[in-house]
Amino acid sequence: MDEASASTHDQAGLRRLIEAAIRAPSGDNCQPWSFQIEGPRRIVIRTVPERAKSFFDYKSCATFLSMGAVIENMRIQAASEGGSIRVSSENDGEGCPRAVSVQLVPDTNDRVSPDRVEAMFQRTVNRRPFLPRPVPASTLAQLTADPVAQTRVRMITERSEIG
Secondary structure (H helix, E strand, C coil), rough: CCCCHHHHHHHHHHHHHHHCCCCCHHHHHHHEEEEEECCCEEEEECCCCHHCCCCCCHHHHHHHHHHHHHHHHHHHHHCCCCCEEEECCCCCCCCCCEEEEEEEEECCCCCCCCHHHHHCCCCCCCCCCCCCCCCHHHHHHHHHHHCCCCHHHHHHCCHHHHH
């Protein structure tokens, strides 16, 4: 593959990572982040506090949690294509992330089920927190397929289990 083809391939891969990232959950679906492609294999993710003005973002906890979900979605997408990501962060003076850098890296042993990627792209927002709809059993199976090594997935399906 020549240099121009490699660069186009890398840009398409970065776009797919961003497509996966924007499907990450965030408090009140405010999506308090922005993406900037820098170089052939690097994306910088910055928090956008103005977007996070929500009841669900007390002391920016939801923003930081959603950034983790963004990074995990990117990891899943990269692994589905036989790649991986390297993550580094730039902190402000108080230890809070100001920006996160994600670098697409080819070749990895991290693999994910195509069902997990499909489930990630089918994610929708339920803006009716007091009228939850049950998640179909087939979707639950897709979301819990192939857990990441040394992790455990527990799906809460009843309101009484929250706590």
